Amino acid sequence: MSSIKKVVLAYSGGLDTSVILKWIKKHYDCEVVTLTADLGQGEELDGIEGKALETGATKAFVEDLREEFVRDYIFPAFRANAIYEGRYLLGTSIARPLIAKRMVEIANMEDAQALAHGATGKGNDQVRFELAAMGLDPRLKTIAPWREWDLKSRSDLMAFAEENGIPIPVSRKKPWSIDANLLHVSFEGGELEDPWNEPGPDCYRLVQPVEKTPDEPEVITIDFESGDPVAINSVKHSPAALLQKLNELGGKHGIGRVDMVENRFVGMKSRGVYETPGGTILHAAHRDLEGLTMDREVMHLRDGLIPKYAEMIYYGYWFSPERESLQAMIDKTQERVTGTVRLKLFKGNVIPLGRKSPYSMYNPELATFEEDAVYDQADADGFIKLVGLRLKGRMRQNKWGGRDSDD
Structure with missing residues (x-):
């Protein structure tokens, strides 16, 4: 990793990323540029630029990405009705590609050779950050300290912070x-x-x-x-x-x-x-x-693709050709x-x-249970016979074609 002279770190200002900032500087002997993305998390961002610089960052970016987040990431996913395993609306998953995209942009702007994140080796976020970076600029290397260092617990992090003069955030202890x-x-x-x-x-x-x-x-x-x-x-x-x-x-x-x-x-x-x-x-x-x-058939086709689309987001494939192709099809259905x-x-x-809707496909004259002049109910007889032909053919083959019904 001697080729790494500058790194862009996703930085929250908390204990983990503060320790990571200092650890990267010491371990890789390189400059660290930080990105703090405001996605509406509600955390206090005042002073975070100064804290990053005091901890050793060469430059600290603090950016309000809320409108881009909703417009270009959340809304496209909701046009697809994306939901993972029938319940999860992908709140964390959909945020990671935007953060990674901005990190890549800053890396190119600052002539950095690597990106860094604080995701652990057990979770999904490490995959999301790194696949997004690969999809945008595969030349950039990734530093994932939780997969490299020998710090194994919060106590280890706090000890490292004290040894290196990193202010330990004072906050209510959260069990989650x-x-x-x-x-x-x-x-x-x-x-x-x-x-x-x-x-x-x-x-x-x-x-x-x-x-x-x-x-x-x-x-x-x-x-x-x-x-x-x-x-x-x-x-x-x-x-x-x-x-x-x-x-x-x-x-x-x-x-x-x-x-x-x-x-x-x-x-x-x-x-x-x-x-x-x-x-x-x-x-x-x-x-x-x-x-x-x-349209019915368009809706049913799209609905069959929802689990796959949601899986792409959950697995970190936002910047993939398959997601982008599927998005184009979905957006067509939404016109x-x-x-x-x-x-x-x-x-x-x-x-x-x-x-x-001005584009309503609902026709009250067709749907009514009262008398109408636009639908001949007798037509249903021929329709049912046609759509049932294969069922009659199957039964004829099984029962009257000389075969056992269990064949």
């Missing part, structure tokens, strides 16, 4: 590993490592426990244009502001909390608690509007997913009440 951004907050570790344990009362941040939610429902409308939400209650918002507003509404009504055991890419099972209030509302509203505006959905928010539930 927490990841937060505009799409979600995730909790892992602590009592959650036993899948039988109920999450503790403090394992909440965005979503109110259902017992504490209002006893009166709230009705809202969401306007969509080509699959993307643009307004709440007819008031237009930027992508980030819209998602933030839905987070507030969903959290108030106890919406979007998921407790699940999932399959990590590296091969182990992991238990996590996810709070995705705004995303849960968007997912329900978007699917409901698609029912009104999408007429434009309209308004009315929803009731109540006690953890998102309940669609109505939907309308």
